[in-house]
Amino acid sequence: MTWWHALIIFVAGVWAGGINTVVGSGTLVTFPVLVALGYPPVTATTSNAVGLAPGTISGAYGYRAELVGYWPQVARFSVSVFLGAIGGTAALLTLPGDAFETIVPVLVGLAVVLVIVQPRVSKWVQRRREASGSEHKPGPLLFGLLFVIGIYGGYFTAAQGVMMMAVMGMLLSEPMQRLNGVKNALSAVVNVVAGVIYAFVAPVSWPVIGLLALGSTVGGQLGAKIGRKLPPAVLRGVIVVIGLAAVVQLLLK
Template sequence: MTWWHAVIIGVAGIWAGTINTVVGSGTLVTFPVLVALGYPPLTATTSNAIGLAPGTISGAIGYRDELKGYWPEVLRMSIASFFGAIGGTILLLSLPKDAFETVVPVLVGMAVVLVIVQPKVSKWITKRREANGGEHKIGPLLLFFIFLIGIYGGYFTAAQGVMLVAVMGMLLSESLQRLNGVKNVLSAVVNTIAGLIYAFVAPISWPVVAILAVSSAIGGQLGAKIGRKLSPTVLRGVIVAVGLAAMVQLILK
């Protein structure tokens, strides 16, 4: 790895850590960067999962005030994410490498679409909450969806945060800030569990992991402290542009 590769990965890690904390989908920044630098898609995915885990943990810590008094509920949802992440990693490691490389452009495309529609989903969630004063508790349906998103996150991490906020917003009566905090915790669980498994049985670039771990942790704190002051439109625009570029590159390869 050259020094300028390290700089590019470090900048991408800071940006991804910030985006993951504020919006989600930071993987759509780091994944195409790693692929563009010559890393195979599978290695880029597994290295991302491990390297970005400190960033998601950092973001979750940054949102601890929003989660005061809500930790028993967070624990219940974390259990679903835990088992989902295990299922996703087993899926990734069981399927042929060619199958993963074939489906990655589709997954990136799905993630880009989710990022594009996220503002509309947020508006719908807000209107629904205002119209319905009833309280919605954590139920089997929500836990099932979180489990499925955990499988997706263990297999390919991009946009799992957007999915989590959308599902929790539809099935829980909590503020979006609290839901964002929960999203960061659940994403941290998925990335950590998947990363621990990948560390022992999957192809990993440890220099990439080290750079992403430090830079994404810095980004996670930035996202928690000042990320809400950044323009969501700008963040979303960057994610979509990078994601589309990644799709084109992966399809051409």
């Protein structure tokens, strides 16, 4: 690995850690960067999961004030995504490599679509809450959907945070900033579970992991501190461009 490759990976880790904390979908930054630098898609995904796990923990810690008094509920949600993440990692490790390379462009494309529609979903959720005037309590549907998102996150982490925000926003009556804190905590659970499993049984690049871990930890703290001041539309636009570039690159390989 050359020094400038290392610098690019570190900067991508900072960027991904910040975006994951503020919006989600930081994998859409690091995954195409690693693929562009010549890493196989499976190695890029597994190294991402391990390397970005410290960043998700850092982001969750940065949002701890929003979660005061809500940690027992976060713990219950964590069970669903924990079990789902185990299933997702098992799928990645058991499916043929060709299947992963076929599925990844579809998953990245889905993630890009979710990033694009997130503002509309948020507005619709807000209108729905105001019209109903009622609270949405956690129920089997929410826990089931979080389990499915955990499977997706264990298999390929891009946009799992966007999915969580959409689902929780529709099924819970909590402030959006609290939901963002919950999203960061649950994403940390998924990434840690996937990261621990991949670190022992999957092909990973430890130099990449180290650079991403350091960068994403810094980015997680930066994202938590300045996330409310950054225009989400700007971050979202960058994610969409990078995601589309990743889809094109993967389809042309």
